[in-house]
Amino acid sequence: MPRPIGANPWIWHSPVSLEALADVLPRLASWGFDCVELPLEQAGDWDPAATAKLLDATALAPAAVIAVMPAERDLVRTDPATVRATQDYLRRCVDAASEVGAPVVAGPVYTAVGRTWRMDPGERSAAYEELRENLAPVVDHARAAGVRIGVEPLNRYETSLLNTVAQGLEALDGLDPGTVGLALDTYHQNIEEHSLPGAVRQAAGRIVHVQVCANDRGTPGADHLDWPGFLEALDEHGYQGPLCIESFTAHNDAIAVAASVWRPLAGSQDAIATDGLAFLRSLLASPPERTGS
Numbered sequence: 001m002p003r004p005i006g007a008n009p010w011i012w013h014s015p016v017s018l019e020a021l022a023d024v025l026p027r028l029a030s031w032g033f034d035c036v037e038l039p040l041e042q043a044g045d046w047d048p049a050a051t052a053k054l055l056d057a058t059a060l061a062p063a064a065v066i067a068v069m070p071a072e073r074d075l076v077r078t079d080p081a082t083v084r085a086t087q088d089y090l091r092r093c094v095d096a097a098s099e100v101g102a103p104v105v106a107g108p109v110y111t112a113v114g115r116t117w118r119m120d121p122g123e124r125s126a127a128y129e130e131l132r133e134n135l136a137p138v139v140d141h142a143r144a145a146g147v148r149i150g151v152e153p154l155n156r157y158e159t160s161l162l163n164t165v166a167q168g169l170e171a172l173d174g175l176d177p178g179t180v181g182l183a184l185d186t187y188h189q190n191i192e193e194h195s196l197p198g199a200v201r202q203a204a205g206r207i208v209h210v211q212v213c214a215n216d217r218g219t220p221g222a223d224h225l226d227w228p229g230f231l232e233a234l235d236e237h238g239y240q241g242p243l244c245i246e247s248f249t250a251h252n253d254a255i256a257v258a259a260s261v262w263r264p265l266a267g268s269q270d271a272i273a274t275d276g277l278a279f280l281r282s283l284l285a286s287p288p289e290r291t292g293s
Contacts, residue, residue: 005280006035006063006244007273008211014249015039018046021054029058031274032281037211037244038102039066043092048099055100063242064150064183064209065097067107070258074111075134076127076161083134090138098145104241105142106150106183106209108159109135110171113258116160127161128171136175143179150183150209155191157260163192165203172206181206185246186225190215196226200233207239211246212280218265219272220245221279231283245276 007028013020016039028036038051055062073086093105110131119127135149142149151172153162162168168182182203186196193199200207214223221227248259249269266272 003240003284004034004061004063004242005277006037006061006242007033007277008037008039008066008244008246010039010249011245011247011272012249012269015041015045018050018054021046021051025054025058025060027270028273029060031277033060033273033277035061035063035242035244037063037066037106037246038096038100039068040093040096041068041070043089043096048096052100061242062097062100062102063244064104064106065093065100065102067093067105067109069108069110069112071112071114074115075109076111076130077117087134087138091141094138094142094145094147094149097147102147104148104150104183104209106152106211108152108154108162109138109149110151111159111161113154113158116156119160131161131171132174135180139175139180143176148178148208149180151180152183152185152209152211153188153192154185155188158188163188165189165193165199169203169206177206181208183207183209183211185211185213186220186230187211187213187215187217187246190225195229197229197233200230200239201237204237207234207237207241209241210234210239210243212243213245213247213272213276214265216265217247217259217261219247219279220276221283222266222275227279227283243280245273245280247272 009016009024074082075086097105153168156163189196189199212220248261
């Protein structure tokens, strides 16, 4: 069975409302996508029951609910009220995923994007212990709902807590590996890892979701990334889930600032999706060359 390919409505819209989904989902289906990510910036942005009907109408599978971590959401080095509110939000993401049939909630579910601070090894170890403690109730909720949590390492400019696969594995050690694992994103890996295939091999058995884009957040394939090696490593280590194109529009003030998107990343937003889909389909249709990475 061909590997599913999906896209994120953030390519065109933020926040992603029910109206935005009604605009994007039929187009994704007409272009030949298999699935779609569902960002949930605020709990009421889209109604799960109505979204499930849109998914049914377009025959698109829900690849993942994407959790969003703005300034008011944190699980480490913050006050108890913020931790509780963040846990409640993440449980709502799990509930939304369960309602629409998405198998995963993915994102940087540990601290606010853009929050950075210096840590010595002891402070980092303590932060990871705190993360495990505060994420554990969400993991329990996800287990009961039959949903997995994909914890996404981000690049050094967006967080100082989890940048690499190795750090992600360390931080999650002790939490249920059947329920919580890693969400990989080629944009962040390109900055932080020595090689994309090497990072995949290190994460083997713990990968629950994969997002793809070019090294500049643009169209997959319009870049210098080792796509054959990356896909070969995913195949070697048993990840058969979707590859979801995640990019952003420069025309939305909030998301442009959050993602540092200051210019168009392709000839059009549609081209990021359609050209990326064509590239990935072509790559998946032929066996990758051995890279030795």
